[in-house]
Amino acid sequence: MRALFALAVRAFPRAFRERFGAGMLDVMLADYDLARARGRARACAFVVATVLDALVEGVWERIAPAWMDPEARARARRWQVKAMLEAWKRDFAFAVRSLSRAPGFTLVVVVTLALAIGANTAIFSVVKAVLLEPLPFPNADRLVHIGGTAPGMDLREGLGVPDELYFEYGESVPALEDLGLYGTGSSTTRVEDQVEQLFFTRATPSFFTTLGARPLLGRLPTEEDDDRVVVLSHWLWQTWFGSDPGVVGRSYTFARETRTVIGVMGPEFRFPDERVAFWIAWPLRAAQVTPGGFGPSVVARMAPGTEIAGLVAQLQPLARRVQERLGGPAPYVRIMERHRPIVEPLREHLVGKVARPLWILMGAVGIIFLIACMNVANLFAVRAESRRRDLAVRRALGAGRGGLVRSQMAEALLLAAGGGIGGALIAWAGVPLLVHAAPDAVAGGFRSAPIPGLAAAGLDTTVLLFNAGASLVAACAFGLVPALRSSGAGLLASLRQSGRGVIGQSTLARDALVVVQIASAVVLLVGSALLVRSFWQLSRVDPGFDTEGIFTFQVAPDREFADRASLSRFQYAFMDRLAAIPGVESVGFITLLPLDEGADQSFVTTPRLEASGAEAPLVRHAGAGGAYFQTMGIELLSGRYFERVEEERGIPNVIISKSAAELLYPGEDPLGQQLRPVAASGDTWYTVIGVVEDVLLDDLRRESPEPMVYLPAVAGSPAYVVKSARADRLAPEVRAVIREVIPESPMYRVFTMERLAANAMASLSFTMLMLIIAATLALVLGAVGLYGVLSYRVARRAPEIGVRIALGAEGRAVRRMVVMQGGRVALVGVVVGVIAALGLTRFIETLLFGVQPLDAETFAGTSIVMVAVALLASYIPALRASRVDPVVALRAE
Amino acid sequence: MSDNQAPAPLSSLEYHVLLALASGPLYGYALKEAIVEESGGALRPRAGSLYRVLARLMGWGLVEEAAPAKPAEPHPGLERKYYALTRHGWDALRQEAARLREAAVLAERRLGLAADKA
Numbered sequence A: 001m002r003a004l005f006a007l008a009v010r011a012f013p014r015a016f017r018e019r020f021g022a023g024m025l026d027v028m029l030a031d032y033d034l035a036r037a038r039g040r041a042r043a044c045a046f047v048v049a050t051v052l053d054a055l056v057e058g059v060w061e062r063i064a065p066a067w068m069d070p071e072a073r074a075r076a077r078r079w080q081v082k083a084m085l086e087a088w089k090r091d092f093a094f095a096v097r098s099l100s101r102a103p104g105f106t107l108v109v110v111v112t113l114a115l116a117i118g119a120n121t122a123i124f125s126v127v128k129a130v131l132l133e134p135l136p137f138p139n140a141d142r143l144v145h146i147g148g149t150a151p152g153m154d155l156r157e158g159l160g161v162p163d164e165l166y167f168e169y170g171e172s173v174p175a176l177e178d179l180g181l182y183g184t185g186s187s188t189t190r191v192e193d194q195v196e197q198l199f200f201t202r203a204t205p206s207f208f209t210t211l212g213a214r215p216l217l218g219r220l221p222t223e224e225d226d227d228r229v230v231v232l233s234h235w236l237w238q239t240w241f242g243s244d245p246g247v248v249g250r251s252y253t254f255a256r257e258t259r260t261v262i263g264v265m266g267p268e269f270r271f272p273d274e275r276v277a278f279w280i281a282w283p284l285r286a287a288q289v290t291p292g293g294f295g296p297s298v299v300a301r302m303a304p305g306t307e308i309a310g311l312v313a314q315l316q317p318l319a320r321r322v323q324e325r326l327g328g329p330a331p332y333v334r335i336m337e338r339h340r341p342i343v344e345p346l347r348e349h350l351v352g353k354v355a356r357p358l359w360i361l362m363g364a365v366g367i368i369f370l371i372a373c374m375n376v377a378n379l380f381a382v383r384a385e386s387r388r389r390d391l392a393v394r395r396a397l398g399a400g401r402g403g404l405v406r407s408q409m410a411e412a413l414l415l416a417a418g419g420g421i422g423g424a425l426i427a428w429a430g431v432p433l434l435v436h437a438a439p440d441a442v443a444g445g446f447r448s449a450p451i452p453g454l455a456a457a458g459l460d461t462t463v464l465l466f467n468a469g470a471s472l473v474a475a476c477a478f479g480l481v482p483a484l485r486s487s488g489a490g491l492l493a494s495l496r497q498s499g500r501g502v503i504g505q506s507t508l509a510r511d512a513l514v515v516v517q518i519a520s521a522v523v524l525l526v527g528s529a530l531l532v533r534s535f536w537q538l539s540r541v542d543p544g545f546d547t548e549g550i551f552t553f554q555v556a557p558d559r560e561f562a563d564r565a566s567l568s569r570f571q572y573a574f575m576d577r578l579a580a581i582p583g584v585e586s587v588g589f590i591t592l593l594p595l596d597e598g599a600d601q602s603f604v605t606t607p608r609l610e611a612s613g614a615e616a617p618l619v620r621h622a623g624a625g626g627a628y629f630q631t632m633g634i635e636l637l638s639g640r641y642f643e644r645v646e647e648e649r650g651i652p653n654v655i656i657s658k659s660a661a662e663l664l665y666p667g668e669d670p671l672g673q674q675l676r677p678v679a680a681s682g683d684t685w686y687t688v689i690g691v692v693e694d695v696l697l698d699d700l701r702r703e704s705p706e707p708m709v710y711l712p713a714v715a716g717s718p719a720y721v722v723k724s725a726r727a728d729r730l731a732p733e734v735r736a737v738i739r740e741v742i743p744e745s746p747m748y749r750v751f752t753m754e755r756l757a758a759n760a761m762a763s764l765s766f767t768m769l770m771l772i773i774a775a776t777l778a779l780v781l782g783a784v785g786l787y788g789v790l791s792y793r794v795a796r797r798a799p800e801i802g803v804r805i806a807l808g809a810e811g812r813a814v815r816r817m818v819v820m821q822g823g824r825v826a827l828v829g830v831v832v833g834v835i836a837a838l839g840l841t842r843f844i845e846t847l848l849f850g851v852q853p854l855d856a857e858t859f860a861g862t863s864i865v866m867v868a869v870a871l872l873a874s875y876i877p878a879l880r881a882s883r884v885d886p887v888v889a890l891r892a893e
Numbered sequence B: 001m002s003d004n005q006a007p008a009p010l011s012s013l014e015y016h017v018l019l020a021l022a023s024g025p026l027y028g029y030a031l032k033e034a035i036v037e038e039s040g041g042a043l044r045p046r047a048g049s050l051y052r053v054l055a056r057l058m059g060w061g062l063v064e065e066a067a068p069a070k071p072a073e074p075h076p077g078l079e080r081k082y083y084a085l086t087r088h089g090w091d092a093l094r095q096e097a098a099r100l101r102e103a104a105v106l107a108e109r110r111l112g113l114a115a116d117k118a
Helices: A001-008 A014-037 A040-063 A068-099 A103-130 A161-170 A206-210 A234-241 A310-316 A320-326 A331-337 A346-386 A388-396 A401-437 A461-485 A506-539 A562-578 A609-611 A627-634 A644-649 A658-664 A730-740 A753-760 A762-794 A798-806 A812-848 A856-882 A886-891 B011-019 B030-039 B049-059 B087-117
Strands: A143-147 A176-191 A194-203 A215-218 A229-231 A252-255 A255-263 A278-280 A297-302 A340-345 A549-555 A584-590 A600-605 A618-626 A636-637 A653-657 A674-677 A687-693 A708-712 A719-722 A749-750 B063-066 B082-085
Touching: A001 A014, A001 A040, A014 A040, A014 B049, A040 B049, A068 A103, A068 A401, A103 A346, A103 A401, A103 A461, A103 A762, A143 A310, A143 A346, A143 A886, A161 A176, A161 A206, A161 A297, A161 A320, A176 A206, A176 A278, A194 A206, A194 A749, A206 A278, A206 A297, A215 A749, A229 A234, A234 A255, A234 A278, A252 B082, A310 A340, A320 A331, A340 A346, A346 A388, A346 A401, A346 A506, A346 A812, A388 A401, A401 A461, A506 A762, A506 A812, A506 A856, A549 A730, A562 A584, A562 A618, A562 A627, A562 A644, A562 A719, A562 A730, A584 A627, A618 A627, A618 A658, A627 A719, A627 A749, A658 A687, A658 A708, A730 A749, A749 A753, A762 A798, A762 A812, A762 A856, A798 A812, A798 A856, A798 A886, A812 A856, A856 B082, B011 B030, B011 B063, B011 B082, B011 B087, B030 B049, B049 B063, B082 B087
Parallel strands: A194 A278, A229 A255, A618 A708, A653 A687
Antiparallel strands: A143 A297, A143 A340, A176 A194, A176 A252, A176 A297, A215 A255, A229 A278, A252 A255, A549 A719, A549 A749, A584 A618, A584 A719, A600 A618, A600 A674, A636 A687, A653 A708, A674 A687, B063 B082
16 A cells, blocks of 8 residues: 555655655555555545556646745756856857858858748738728727619729718718818919919818828918918928928918918828828818719718728618609709619728738748748758757756757757848848839829838837747747757657668658748749739730830929900911921820820710600710821721811810720711710700720729710820830920920829830739749749759668669659659649649639639749759769769768 | 745645644654644544645754754654744744734624624
8 A cells, every 4th residue: 555655646746756755655554554444445436546546646746836935946946047048149149150050051051031021021011001000080980981783784993982972971970970072183383483283172160070180380271261371381381491390370382372381281281192291171062063074082080989890881772762852954964863872991991902912921921931931941850860869968968858858949049030130131122122113002103102011111119029029929829839949849759860861750740831932933833823823914914005115294284365266276386396396207295195094084965865755975085186096006997087177166076986986876887976974054965976996994804894985175285195116205395395495394104105004904914023022032942952852862761762773773763753752742742732723723713804813824834844844953863873873882881 | 946935825734733843842743633623623634634734844944853852752663853843833823823823704794684683
């Protein structure tokens, strides 16, 4: 019985046993004697209870020690900390020495990690600045943007909220705490001798209260202000007014009219985006509103606790109610009947379409990080393997397992720190490049806006913490597992083994690492291949006009013209000067340029439609003048172009696009037919004099062209188009002409059509470029990983291969054997990667154009590329294997 | 150090260990017997539990190893260790006793009231 009790006492930790073990045993035995005296059953129960008690208490003592006298405890703690610091110091010093003896290994690991950590840090800094940083408004989570749509009507998305509906929202929606109306534009602004085309926002006083804005200087507009007052942006105040606080109260020409500065905003207030130079007060009163227009945007603050779905439900019935009360033109009524509010969180509205590409990039660099860690883990495992005997000797000499793990982790931490510092440097250099290369948040000319917050991306404390965290995770990922494995059970066994190359059980684990690497590379390859194909398809889209050799700009004359004819004469004189520039072939203008400002839209009707009472269709329209169609290369299908006299006098003739002809006059000859806009007062009918090819107006992704009507125009500030082989170098000469003809006027929105077409693809090309870089990196890292594993295996199997060769195996057979091994691993990786890609490509579906996310050719092509690269990576170790000299290999035993 | 301080109130086993040692230094088995007796048989600690409580009280500085009050009887086997209260141990016992007395007074008063009503 004593032995049993002694065994139970062993549940206690040694320190406790040494102190109290004898006493416990004493008590147990004394009690046992008593219990036995009272019968067998008593004795049995006593033994069971006593042993259980000792086991439970013993285990508890191990978890939460009760025993340790205070001095010993403090001493132990001091000693432990000190000893640990000493040990780490020793291990780090040792790691520095041993790494400096392996400069190749060190360099490869640090560079791999620096690339991976740098890419992650850079993308994270952008994600943080754009997606994670809260908007600079109080309680920004309750701010929403309200727009509208009318399903079933062929309208462009983002219909806006009509003024009267805005007032209805304000009056009868309890879920809205506050809401403001705003619209943006650009116009000539003149302060003393400085003249420029600037962006501005027209905003109701409630716009400022909704956003919780406070001015830096002066005050904000109130309901009493008219539109003769402006609030300056911080940047305009700094650059144009030299941060002069005395500017408040002075008047200048803002947006063509004299307005008084009443306040200056702080640098953090940049709404709707950082280009806005000033805000003009918009005194909108419910009584003045006439139904019929959809233009501006609504920003609103939801009451606390309101859900977006709930808000939508409250807004939904109001459009119909307003329309029933106020009426309006027929097409407007039809839209209002179908009007549906679209409510988005303000950030989502501002960040728009960049959120998805950014998260895709974050995912891609995350995969790169994973691959890099695996590569380094592989290198580490090989290194640990080769030091197995060394570690075993240290273990045999009394080093604890913790010590062995620590000494290997010291190397991992040092390398990760190197990688982290390198990564921070890469990010520091790379973020500005990234910011520069990034596309606009909203692509497409006039509506385009920079990604909000992007300019603020950079290395700050959070980003550096992320960088440090990533480095630490990397160190654990590639250091800890090999360290634990090579210090654990079976280590001593390797002492007993000879150096004979037995392939360890770690082969499987290492193959699995390579499989994951290759699979990740395949995912990135498929993604980037799909984007490349989309880019290719998109760049081959025919927009209906030439994109090459066309220079475009806008300019507003510096004087008012008495009538249409004199403005037209001025424009023709100006265009003649432009045409005289050497190398210029033709010059024209349009009120709204495709891919930049798109075009207006209106309901038009024809005599036949009016007679039948059918719905008037919606068409796009713009005013054209000069040699617009010839310059843009828009083909004339029938009829003729405008003549100068038609523009001068505003003769009601129109040129329509092919699809407009098919829509308005199906099966008829459109020439000589008539049409008129529904909303227009009076009954001027326009006569069709020509039909031209369709063009894409807003972006290149539109599948079917929109019907378009061109009117003969004169316009104050149209977009001029100039055809010249030197389109990209024409700006200085055009500027010189402007300085001569209209010296006071700024030239703005200066582009080539080529640039506008590229802009329309910017979001795609940016994501594509980033994914290509990521995929290439992944491909290389994956190949290097496979190469490393095979090289290692060939080296370990050299004796066995030597025997084979000595027994007459041919070099070719040996090569085939090794390549097949690599090929098998690669094939498994490709299969896993393809399966993963099948699930993941839907994340880039919205970016794709003309190619399906599960495009079989792309999947097959990338798989072949990956297998080919893998075989190539296997061939070098295979070549080495076939050159094994049996004599050398066997002598090494 | 905070983990070296005795919590208030003590557990009943902790209290009874202090209470038993207040009669003078005791060795393990004698301590156990005293606890069983003084608790009226409510507490019958087994060896593991008893020694862990003892270890904890020593850790808090309430109990220490000591020489026996009178020369030990001859005992076969290992030399017995005796345990005694430290100065802090006496204080802790006093405090705990006062706390229990207050609680008991309160309980009696309420029971008395209840009895009056009945």
